[in-house]
Amino acid sequence: MSGRKRIVINPVTRLSGFLELDVTVEDNAVADAKTKGVMFRGFEQMMVGRSPFDAIYLTQRICGICSTAHSVASSTALEDALGVEVTEQGRYIRDIIHCCEFLQNHLRHFYQYTLPDFVKMPPEYPLFTSDNNDYRIPKEINDSLADHYFESLNYSRLAHQMLAVLGGKAPHNHGVFVGGFTTPPDAEKIIHIKSILDKISNFIENKMIPDTYTVAKYYPELFHLGGGPGNLMSYGAFNNYKELGTLYTDPLVYINRKTEAFDSKYIEEKIHYSWYKGNETSRPFDEIQAPDMDKEDAYTFVKAPRYKGVPMEVGPLARLWLSGEYRNGISAMDRTIARSLEAKKIAVIMKVLIDQIIPGTHVQKRWQVPEKAQGAGLVETTRGALGHWVKIENNLISFYQIITPSAWDFSASDESSKGTAELALMHTPLKDVENPVELGRILRSFDPCMSCATHVYRPGKEVKSIKVF
Amino acid sequence: MANHYTIDSEISAAFSEIQYLIQIIYSTGNPYARNLALNQLCNQTTHLKFLVQFLQTERNTALQQQAKPNATHPFQQTQTHTIPVQAGVEKNQIVPTQASRLPQPKNSPQQLYQSPRLLDQPAEAPYHSTEVLYQSTHIPYQSSRGLYQTPQTQFSSASNQSRQPYQIQEPSQSAQINQSAQPPFQPSRLLYPDVQRQRQIQSPTPAGNPNGQTFTREQLTQFTGMNGMPAYVAVNGVVYDVTNNAAWSLATHFGLKAGNDLTGEFASCHAGQNWILAQLKPVGRLV
Amino acid sequence: MKKLDIVLPPESVTNEAIAQRLYQAVTSGLESGHVKRKKLVWLELNGCSGNIISLLNGFQPDFEYAITQMVDIVYSNSMMVEDGEKAINRLFELAEGDEDFILGIEGAVALKNEGMYHLVGNRNGQPVTGLQAAKMLGEKASSVIAIGACAVDGGPSAARPNLSQSVGLQTVLDNREIIKLPGCPVHPDWFLGTLAHLLLYGQPELDQQQRPKMFYSDLLHDRCPRRPYFDKGVFSETLGEPYCLFKLGCRGPVTRIDCPTRQWNGHVNWPIGASTCIGCAQSGFPDRMAPFISYNTTRE
Ligand code: SF4
Numbered sequence A: 001m002s003g004r005k006r007i008v009i010n011p012v013t014r015l016s017g018f019l020e021l022d023v024t025v026e027d028n029a030v031a032d033a034k035t036k037g038v039m040f041r042g043f044e045q046m047m048v049g050r051s052p053f054d055a056i057y058l059t060q061r062i063c064g065i066c067s068t069a070h071s072v073a074s075s076t077a078l079e080d081a082l083g084v085e086v087t088e089q090g091r092y093i094r095d096i097i098h099c100c101e102f103l104q105n106h107l108r109h110f111y112q113y114t115l116p117d118f119v120k121m122p123p124e125y126p127l128f129t130s131d132n133n134d135y136r137i138p139k140e141i142n143d144s145l146a147d148h149y150f151e152s153l154n155y156s157r158l159a160h161q162m163l164a165v166l167g168g169k170a171p172h173n174h175g176v177f178v179g180g181f182t183t184p185p186d187a188e189k190i191i192h193i194k195s196i197l198d199k200i201s202n203f204i205e206n207k208m209i210p211d212t213y214t215v216a217k218y219y220p221e222l223f224h225l226g227g228g229p230g231n232l233m234s235y236g237a238f239n240n241y242k243e244l245g246t247l248y249t250d251p252l253v254y255i256n257r258k259t260e261a262f263d264s265k266y267i268e269e270k271i272h273y274s275w276y277k278g279n280e281t282s283r284p285f286d287e288i289q290a291p292d293m294d295k296e297d298a299y300t301f302v303k304a305p306r307y308k309g310v311p312m313e314v315g316p317l318a319r320l321w322l323s324g325e326y327r328n329g330i331s332a333m334d335r336t337i338a339r340s341l342e343a344k345k346i347a348v349i350m351k352v353l354i355d356q357i358i359p360g361t362h363v364q365k366r367w368q369v370p371e372k373a374q375g376a377g378l379v380e381t382t383r384g385a386l387g388h389w390v391k392i393e394n395n396l397i398s399f400y401q402i403i404t405p406s407a408w409d410f411s412a413s414d415e416s417s418k419g420t421a422e423l424a425l426m427h428t429p430l431k432d433v434e435n436p437v438e439l440g441r442i443l444r445s446f447d448p449c450m451s452c453a454t455h456v457y458r459p460g461k462e463v464k465s466i467k468v469f
Numbered sequence B: 001m002a003n004h005y006t007i008d009s010e011i012s013a014a015f016s017e018i019q020y021l022i023q024i025i026y027s028t029g030n031p032y033a034r035n036l037a038l039n040q041l042c043n044q045t046t047h048l049k050f051l052v053q054f055l056q057t058e059r060n061t062a063l064q065q066q067a068k069p070n071a072t073h074p075f076q077q078t079q080t081h082t083i084p085v086q087a088g089v090e091k092n093q094i095v096p097t098q099a100s101r102l103p104q105p106k107n108s109p110q111q112l113y114q115s116p117r118l119l120d121q122p123a124e125a126p127y128h129s130t131e132v133l134y135q136s137t138h139i140p141y142q143s144s145r146g147l148y149q150t151p152q153t154q155f156s157s158a159s160n161q162s163r164q165p166y167q168i169q170e171p172s173q174s175a176q177i178n179q180s181a182q183p184p185f186q187p188s189r190l191l192y193p194d195v196q197r198q199r200q201i202q203s204p205t206p207a208g209n210p211n212g213q214t215f216t217r218e219q220l221t222q223f224t225g226m227n228g229m230p231a232y233v234a235v236n237g238v239v240y241d242v243t244n245n246a247a248w249s250l251a252t253h254f255g256l257k258a259g260n261d262l263t264g265e266f267a268s269c270h271a272g273q274n275w276i277l278a279q280l281k282p283v284g285r286l287v
Numbered sequence C: 001m002k003k004l005d006i007v008l009p010p011e012s013v014t015n016e017a018i019a020q021r022l023y024q025a026v027t028s029g030l031e032s033g034h035v036k037r038k039k040l041v042w043l044e045l046n047g048c049s050g051n052i053i054s055l056l057n058g059f060q061p062d063f064e065y066a067i068t069q070m071v072d073i074v075y076s077n078s079m080m081v082e083d084g085e086k087a088i089n090r091l092f093e094l095a096e097g098d099e100d101f102i103l104g105i106e107g108a109v110a111l112k113n114e115g116m117y118h119l120v121g122n123r124n125g126q127p128v129t130g131l132q133a134a135k136m137l138g139e140k141a142s143s144v145i146a147i148g149a150c151a152v153d154g155g156p157s158a159a160r161p162n163l164s165q166s167v168g169l170q171t172v173l174d175n176r177e178i179i180k181l182p183g184c185p186v187h188p189d190w191f192l193g194t195l196a197h198l199l200l201y202g203q204p205e206l207d208q209q210q211r212p213k214m215f216y217s218d219l220l221h222d223r224c225p226r227r228p229y230f231d232k233g234v235f236s237e238t239l240g241e242p243y244c245l246f247k248l249g250c251r252g253p254v255t256r257i258d259c260p261t262r263q264w265n266g267h268v269n270w271p272i273g274a275s276t277c278i279g280c281a282q283s284g285f286p287d288r289m290a291p292f293i294s295y296n297t298t299r300e
């Protein structure tokens, strides 16, 4: 067994939530990889028995960095269930609020989460000290990037301020609701966010995108690492406006090098290797499987969402690829570049949407909850495709299902294939097994949000299947 | 000449009050107590200024004019114009903000008159029983008053010595004066001419006589506060209306629902706080 | 320090102004060297990690200022560069050493399966549970701050049916005083103001629920700009109207917090500026504050 080594990284820091990485290395390359969410709260079960409207505010608490995404998905699912048709103004403003979240996320993910993998931060602060010795950017450029780490904080903060102007506060806004948004903005608010957006767009164009390419220049090997399954999916982002058409991408999938239309009927969750009992494969509206830790073969509590039976990658790269705007490749570095380019794209979309606002348009009504109904809310959020499925009975929520983007990207294995991030890690050559910086770089390129992914995960006993040493 | 002494003693009282307040400011770490002390300090200096001015004018005219204590007493004057005391008005009257927020001497007639019930409220109530403050929508400013009053009460009792002059003023006397000066008015109409959307203010039923109606437990469950039904809850056999009670938004209160007998819950959360019940509107008995 | 002990007119004595002065005092204290830079451990437990995001949202003082001028953050899952065992070892070094540090915890403690429902890391091949970390550091820290609703009393992580058996910090650290900062998430000023007070003047004055009085003493409803509508009985029929939201489910009347005057995200807006208050800064959120919104309430 010489040359074989197990590496467990926990915590994987600089992401939202908790992730354990468990890899087996053979001849300095990854031979097996498992990603495990190590927290559990059970949000789906929490929703059962609550007033349907509460889901909009409570599901936001799944995740602190992308809470708006959940409010958008759950209000969309409720609109579907309640038979509410959203006005265009309602959609515009809700999407603007969502855009703010995209900007906040992308800025923070690139500068606070990704950059310290590549840039040596000022070592006088313990937060930044690290044993990583693979910093290659020349000192002068390195230091200016480190300065941008601090500068960016101001812009991500402003992105959340825009969100608060329309949504009350951030994180966990109060502005997204059935019908679109709650309080109509007036001209003062509109100009407030416009002026902030101007500053943020400047920063993205003049600092963030150049910085991304600087990183890419000094770490070119990442263009060949972290590929993954190569299947991409999007539920459709900023599309299908009555007057504006599609501003970003339509619901599409890219499977076996072919692009085709997305159809939600192909979404399923598998549990063959997961500690659940029930149907091997189930659709989002089926029952929630009961946990079962004694199940043979199972190694994790993570379920495995699949589209047409294969694992999919979701997120900025998938969206840019499917909209045809970026086709350089699918790799860890491409993912990071796509994220920065998308930030710019979002700022442009947001400008278009802001110009459509008619100040003072009231979209709220006295929404009535039907006795019995069901609805789905499939939306594209910062990290990719997010779905909420809700059933209502006796005017209360009787069933809730959430499949988050990070559940797609960090999904478990099934009978025929590993999960997306696991595949991306496989066969990665490691320069220094003691200091496997490559692993963190690849993982973070997915922008993992384990608070989200792990709302249904549960940690198990020690993983039984690993007894190879 | 008695008047002179009164003013002199008021001045010296004001001085010792100021000294006392400065001590408080030095010694307390509590920003609220400090805040209050500062307010009082400002009041006291204004008062002092007034007294000094008064004394000067009086010295000039002392020989010609005999002062009539009851009519021109400076203390009364300030009291009269800063604190309109509403005598003989109903319980649900809206109390002027300004007056109720200003720190008042403990024995001021206004306080004694307006809220005798506040005196038996536990001193810490505003800090620890967060949920109970808004028991009555009929007395909108009760909470802020309670809040500001708490440290105030403490000061007063501590500084009783230096407060002698305030007690010259007899509560009854002041109430009389104000009553005659200011006829009882209808504050709701006066303050809020827009009466169309105004909340229906029910006239209070005396708490001791809730016998108007009886409810069985089953009947009580219908009063959920939803779909047009009022929100009723029962405590100790009495049924109260909480439909417009601020602490009962959506007819729920910290997870409790209207339409239930909450005797046990009340006892476990609000032990010794029966004044809360006194503020609710009883509508009948639970049988 | 002495000159700040007394607050005299014409300086403003609002909560905001006092907090602002505290921040300034920290700077001057640090510059003159009589305040020592303390270590801060920011431990994320079972929750959404939204409080650290909220901390990044702070304007004056901001996060940059906090980490460069106020404290040395030695551990933060979301922000630190180090990861894996090297990161987790920092916690054990602090727990075993005798250095002073302040412990800030966000998220609830999951008790199910001896804490296995929430791991903070892995050390020597053994999982380190959130429960273990909270106990180990909580007993050692010079002060413990529970940041956000989940850390205070379980919050959303402990919402029924609470399958992870999450509880607030006090349940596992029953013998020690914890400064509690409820809120979902916590406002950056509430945390940084408390921290500033700790550094400069020691423990801030707490109310009966161990919340700093400088932030948690005023009833939201008393300072709500929509209050005149409440008093007149003018209630919104739908969200987005400018009237009182009481009949739609506003929890302002049972929530003690300075949201209306402090406001959020650089003081630009607050929840009631958009919709109802859901009582996130009150104990018992979310279960005891539910339902949040309903259109069927009886009016009159
Ligand atoms: S909106 Fe809420 S906090 Fe404001 S006055 Fe109405 S009930 Fe009170």
Ligand code: SF4
Residues within 6 Å of the ligand: A169, C183, C184, C255, C257, C259, C270, C271, C272, C276, C277, C278, C279, C280, C281, C282
């Ligand atoms: S207004 Fe209410 S819900 Fe909103 S942050 Fe403040 S306390 Fe929480």
